Amino acid sequence: MIMEQRLTVEERLTLKTGAFGAVVLVSNADPGVVALFRESFAASGALADASGLVKDALTTGPLPQLPRTSQLEIESVVLPALGRAVRILREKSPADVEAYRSVVLTAADRVARAHDGVTSAEAAVIDQIRGALTEPA
Structure with missing residues (x-):
């Protein structure tokens, strides 16, 4: 049985x-001022539902610094971070890999559904997120 290992500050930030x-990414796929409030609330609820190591990583330490200039620039930071996060968890706490995937996809889905249902742009971004979370074993 593989024991859970502590995550470094850098790994938590990833x-x-x-x-x-x-x-x-999902919020920016279909932007809007009213939607932003609803989406933020929906996402926070999903992230708060995490448990164990995943919850600890998402609720402690500094907030990530994300680019703000373009969707492509955000993707270039976020999608690789999702893949690295899965690899980190696979190495340090394999039991939490699915929990992380689930929390991220649930948050993304709740954001998309928070205002007038899921648009095709939001669905495409969620597919990108799902792909980034799928790492070969």
């Missing part, structure tokens, strides 16, 4: 960058 960044 998990946060992926999770929080996924929310930003």
Whole structure:
């Protein structure tokens, strides 16, 4: 049985960058001022539902610094962070890999559904997120 190992500050930040960044990607896919409030609330609820190591990583330490200039720039930071987060968890706490994937995808889905249902742009971003979270064993 593989024992859970503690995450470094940098590893926690990678998990946060992926999770929080996924929310930003979906939110930016169909922007709107009213939607932003609803989406933020929906995402925070999903991230708060995490447990164990994943919850600890997402709720402690500094917030990630995400680019703000373009969706492509955000993708270039967030999608690789999601893949790294899965690899970190696979190495240090394999039992938490699915929990992380689930929390990120649930948050992304809740953001998309928070205002007038899921648009095709939001669905495409969620597919990108899902792909980034799928690492070969």
